Amino acid sequence: MLEGKNALVTGASRGIGKAIALELGQKGANVAVNFAGNEEKAQAVVEELEALGVKTFKIQADVSDEASVKSMVKAVIKEFGSLDILVNNAGITRDNLLMRMKEEEFDQVINTNLKGVFVCTKAVTRQMMKQKEGKIINVSSIVGVSGNPGQANYVAAKAGVIGLTKTTAKELASRNILVNAVAPGFIATEMTDALTDEQKESMYSLIPLERLGKAEDVARVVRFLASDDANYITGQTIHIDGGMVM
Amino acid sequence: MADVFDRVKKIIVDQLDVEESKVTMEASFKDDLEADSLDVVELVMELEDEFDMEIADEEAEKINTVGDAVEYINSQS
Numbered sequence: 577m578l579e580g581k582n583a584l585v586t587g588a589s590r591g592i593g594k595a596i597a598l599e600l601g602q603k604g605a606n607v608a609v610n611f612a613g614n615e616e617k618a619q620a621v622v623e624e625l626e627a628l629g630v631k632t633f634k635i636q637a638d639v640s641d642e643a644s645v646k647s648m649v650k651a652v653i654k655e656f657g658s659l660d661i662l663v664n665n666a667g668i669t670r671d672n673l674l675m676r677m678k679e680e681e682f683d684q685v686i687n688t689n690l691k692g693v694f695v696c697t698k699a700v701t702r703q704m705m706k707q708k709e710g711k712i713i714n715v716s717s718i719v720g721v722s723g724n725p726g727q728a729n730y731v732a733a734k735a736g737v738i739g740l741t742k743t744t745a746k747e748l749a750s751r752n753i754l755v756n757a758v759a760p761g762f763i764a765t766e767m768t769d770a771l772t773d774e775q776k777e778s779m780y781s782l783i784p785l786e787r788l789g790k791a792e793d794v795a796r797v798v799r800f801l802a803s804d805d806a807n808y809i810t811g812q813t814i815h816i817d818g819g820m821v822m
Numbered sequence: 823m824a825d826v827f828d829r830v831k832k833i834i835v836d837q838l839d840v841e842e843s844k845v846t847m848e849a850s851f852k853d854d855l856e857a858d859s860l861d862v863v864e865l866v867m868e869l870e871d872e873f874d875m876e877i878a879d880e881e882a883e884k885i886n887t888v889g890d891a892v893e894y895i896n897s898q899s
Contacts, residue, residue: 705864750860 577803579604582656584649586610586639586696587666589617591765592715595791596663597621598628599799605661606631608652612638612666631656639666639692642699649699658707661802662700664693664737665715674728682729689733690740697744701753710753711802714741715794718761718817734759738813745811754810756801761817764788785818826873826899827892833868834888837861847889855888869895 583600587593589611597607598621607625611618611634618634625632633655637648653659667689670681693714704710719727720734738757745755762768762779768788771779780786794816800806801814815821831845840855851857857865866882869875873895877885885891 702867705867747860751864 577603578661578799581605581660581802582608582652582658583661583663583802584608584610584652584659584696584700585663585665586637586692587612588663589614589621589634592760592763592791592794593663593665594621595795596665596715596798598624599792599795600661600663600802601625601628601630601632603799603803604630605802606656608632608648608655609634610637610639610648610666612636638688639664639696640687642695645695645699649696649703653703659700659703660707660710662696662710662712663715663798663802664696664712666692667715667733669727669730671726671730673726677728682732685729686733686736689730690736693737693740697740697755701748704748704753705751708752710748710751711806712744712753712755713798713801714755714757715798716741716757716759716813718759718815718821721759721813721815722821741813742811749810754801754807756806756809756811757813758794758797758801759813759815759817759821760789760794761815761820762788763794763816764790783818783820787818789816789818826895827888829872830869830888830892830895833872834865837865837868845888847887847892849888850886851888852886865891873899 578600583605585593585597588597588609597609601607609618609621622632622634635648635651637644668685670685672681697712714737716737717734719731720738724731741755741757797814797816834845835842838855838857849855851862866877870877875898
């Protein structure tokens with residue numbers, strides 16, 4: 577499905593990013609595994625990808641730092657020869673009530689989760705324009721659509737990603753670069769593992785499908801958007817949330 | 823001088839798909855050669871590759887005509 581395609585996934589050492597990297601690899605894409613701090617986990621993802629028989633390597637970069645992103649993109653193009661798919665997944669949380677949120681907490685989340693998408697997108701655009709083809713998939717969040725108490729910074733960033741997706745889609749459509757977002761709802765990760773049964777029950781009451789999503793549920797939609805099956809879709813945000821927000 | 827102009831002309835003809843005769847030193851990318859903003863960005867990228875140089879965004883914004891591009895390239899070599 578993605579044989580011969582070359583992909584870069586940011587924040588791919590764990591969680592949803594890891595699932596996306598593996599899903600793209602399983603469908604034949606070569607995958608560059610970006611990580612910020614956790615080299616060991618990134619290496620484990622690389623080894624899983626190698627076992628699938630695709631080209632892969634890990635590469636450290638802080639997505640909010642333009643110089644470091646530029647050299648990452650250069651390295652990926654040098655290694656693979658082209659860059660067909662960018663998945664902007666890297667993200668952090670610094671949850672706090674608005675009244676208690678520090679300026680620093682707000683800035684950190686905006687820098688990684690929103691500015692990071694801008695920086696990475698800008699860095700790959702030159703290559704994709706030359707190829708006259710490219711797919712960019714941004715991982716937003718359902719809370720970017722609905723809002724969520726305690727996450728003013730995260731929600732602002734994720735809502736920003738949706739706006740950025742639409743604008744980039746319009747600017748680059750004439751060059752056949754398609755830009756879409758996915759908005760995951762409650763997905764089972766290390767983060768949700770920490771919740772009590774009571775917290776989980778109250779969460780399920782908000783989800784028509786009455787269960788948590790899996791990282792693979794998100795990864796499969798990203799793989800679809802990255803494939804030729806989605807060649808007439810751009811500027812969209814696909815909710816993967818068990819029907820939580822309609 | 824002529825050499826640079828010929829190389830620039832070739833890129834413009836390829837990129838913008840225009841008649842060679844329309845590409846004069848005075849021709850404006852947007853007004854005479856029907857380029858949109860993104861076409862100009864793309865053209866600057868091609869020029870950077872062809873002449874193996876980096877054109878800063880502030881400089882690129884000043885390039886409006888074929889002559890501007892040729893003069894900029896000459897000033898850098």
